[in-house]
Amino acid sequence: MSNLRDSLASGTFVVTGEIGPPKGTNVERMFEEAEHLRGKVAAINVTDIQSSVMRLCSLAVCIRLKQMGLEPILQMVCRDRNRLALQADLLGAAMWGIENVLCLTGDHVALGDHKAAKGVFDLDSVTLLKAARTLAAGKDMAGNDLDGTPVFFTGAVVAPASDPVEPQIIKMRAKVAAGARFFQTQAVYDPQQMESFMKAVAGLNVPVLAGIVLLKSPQMATFMNENVAGVHVPDALIQEIGSVDKKERKKKSVEIAARLVKQMKNCCNGVHIMPLGWDSLVPDVLDKAGV
């Protein structure tokens, strides 16, 4: 069963959170962060070797979340595994009752800490979605019958702040055609941009959760503007987070995020909050946003 699927189907405003596995086996802090999200979110994304920086694997963390009574969204990227391994891991996830899978292409290895690695990209986000759907129909990608059929609720990502945005929208249609049942967006800081994006994709009839990355400092905002594709933090927000002392940053960060959620509440189906370690602030953000 997927609480995420049921929540989205009910039409309520849906909130998802996110945790990132550590580089190493000290997982206590990550699971503490997850505890802050308990009861506040429909499901929690677990990133898959995020930014191509080697870390503990996503599936193992998803299994633990499940055992803790928290609902995971297994992120799967196509960078590190070929179609055999991806299908095998999807079946493994299904064995543990993990249904929510977010299918992504994945960052290039050149962006991470193992630059000499061989990038796989046997599949892409679209064909990974198709692979999950094929498995759920009782076949593997080679057309062989499965002994036992998994159930998945698959989603994908889109970057509304991309320039140009049209190729993103065309690809979003391809993802829906390939089986994407929900979308989480890259971080959005411009509610008007989100609103016009939502108008452009309204015909797809697929729920979209706007991405909210907690702004921690003006340096972080500038870094994202310079280095993260498809993210743009407006100058006004950079000034706003920089206008307070370091001690007051968390409070200000909550205020900004809550305001963004409020402003986007009416145009999208929910929000996906990426706290980047500041998970303890998420309940506050949601309170102040009135969701």
Added chain:
Amino acid sequence: MIIQKQKPFEEILKALDGEKKVFIFGCADCATACKVGGEDELAEMKKKLEEKGYEITGTYVLDTACLTGEVRKRAKELKDKLDAADSILVLACGTAVQTIGDTIEKLTHPGVESLFSGTVMRLGKYTEKCRACGKCILEETGGICPVTRCAKGLLNGPCGGYRNGKCEVNPDQDCAWLLIYDRLRQRGKLDWLEDVKDAKDYSTASSPRSYTWERPEEAGKHE
């Protein structure tokens, strides 16, 4: 053509360590165009190796070093000089090194790095356009190959990693999918991008590959 660059001279010296007499082959085709294996480069390598005390028993720029027949023919003509050498230094691509090594019974040393199959933009500036995957999709992508020119080889449109039209991997590299998008838009064929592509069949790209051409009248006889 096969784009190549010379290996560092120190690496070549290390490979030749313990030998005294060397024969040097070049190639008049790609290696000459890439300035690594033409007459000038062979003369330069000969001079540098002689300065290090090596005896060069001969040098020869093959017309096309990847033609077995050509290598066999020249090997006969150059037999004495080749026999006199301890080894052969090949200033041409990896295919040339192996064509020569498989034809002539003599230790061969690679003298260049084979980089990719590419286009000469101008002398000294080369870019990769095709990686010979064995199943061409240029018909569907406006004549721009995403298998080669997209850093992730994506088949279903761009990832979210483009900025100012460039790739997340290399800000000097155009996003191949934005190039495809622009070209199809200009031609009124944007609807082509709506077609969801299946996972690529990489069996045609699995090395080692071989291919046997058959005369049209013979083709199909063995099917």
